[in-house]
Amino acid sequence: MKSSSSSSPSKLTIIVSAILSLIVSTTSGVIVFRINDKKTDLNYNVISSATFSGQTQNTAIVAVVVNNSSEKELEKIRIIIPLGNAKLIEPKIIGLQFGSYSQNINPKQVEINVPYLNPKESFSIQLLLTLSYPSWSVNNSSISVRGKGITATLASSVDKNKDFLGILSSFVVGVLSVFIYISTYFFSASKIDKHNDDQRDIVAYILGVYGFYKEASQLRNLQREITYWSIADSVAEQCLQSGDPATVQRGIDCLSSLLSYAYIHEDSELLIKYNLARLAATTTDLKLARDYLEEARKGNNSVINMRINFDKSLSKII
Structure with missing residues (x-):
């Protein structure tokens, strides 16, 4: 049996994880900005932060960014992210309204199902993980992103000649994400021992x-x-x-x-x-x-x- 107090990361880990989340959010925003012009209907990219080695645990964040770059609605989007030896602390879905998706989480994987994705719409799945080993990386080929009648294409790396407005907007979103992330932990003291x-x-x-x-x-x-x-x-x-x-x-x-x-x-x-x-x-x-x-x-x-x-x-x- 576990309580939330035993599974919750330390304050230092939370702050560092929030900073890592900012990096991931910013990078994922730039990638979405860049892959919007690609011809493939369904694109995705995988971003993982550097591992933070704490005193009691190792922490990292993985984000999967999914984008519908087509002019039509896509149906039955299904994303499966294997966790391997990592342990999920908290998932966050950014860009989708609550109730517009379903999730199935177990110790082996995270599965997100989206009934439909509007044209030019994108969202990201961000996972805060604790790791068994200091060195760790996600296997992009093990992640499955599919829609009805379509398999998503892994987007290429971001061009070095990044657009300033695209980066700036992503950074602002990232800052807001960090603020929400930190406030979720520090302003929910009543839930610590639940x-x-x-x-x-x-x-x-x-x-x-x-x-x-x-x-x-x-x-x-x-x-x-x-x-x-x-x-x-x-x-x-x-x-x-x-x-x-x-x-x-x-x-x-x-x-x-x-x-x-x-x-x-x-x-x-x-x-x-x-x-x-x-x-x-x-x-x-x-x-x-x-x-x-x-x-x-x-x-x-x-x-x-x-x-x-x-x-x-x-x-x-x-």
Whole structure:
């Protein structure tokens, strides 16, 4: 079992990793700027930072930049990045809106699926890794980037005669990326000691605490990986379907405890709070429902906004 405090890098490593992220972001931005004019519909490039050797671990960042340089929409983009002996600390998808892609992460590889990629659109997958050895490099040929009816082409190295505006814009994006990266760690102190492990096992534990024994057993035996927000959807649906006020209250207690106990991505937290609002809306405590709904809407997340518009049960508390 691991907690987020044990797996989190030191402050020095975080700062150095943020600087490495700036370099990667800048370089990837220049590459996207340069490969936009290439004739191949789907291009990608792989960028890896130098390895930083810390006192307790070695750290590096790998970025895969994917670009649709064509005039048409590309479908079913699938990227597979083998991790080898490296261990993933945190993935970041830059250039795609939350909910517009899916990811499947296991100790061996990172898989990102994008249903469609608009013309001239690009995005990058950035992976913060800890390494078993000080010397390490990514094997470009082992990375798979494909779309429907097309295999991506590995872009050539960037021309030395770089355009100043292209570099400047990439640098600005990189600085913003570093700021977000550092603030993610230093302004989330409340999450430092939260449980961070297989999401199925964590939620199964919380479900068992609140008497959802059957659901906990089913979740532990589930073959595919599943996200916190998806599990929250399932819990809320089962509680609402029961029509039992006591079961609904257990569902509220269960999901609120999950927020307190587990290390959860901010977007998933917002979706869990949306489900808490759904459950609370069926009780007499409409103030609680409004509070959860207000928390869910703070991120101005388009997925949550659409869900609220679809959900007639929330109309009375909006």
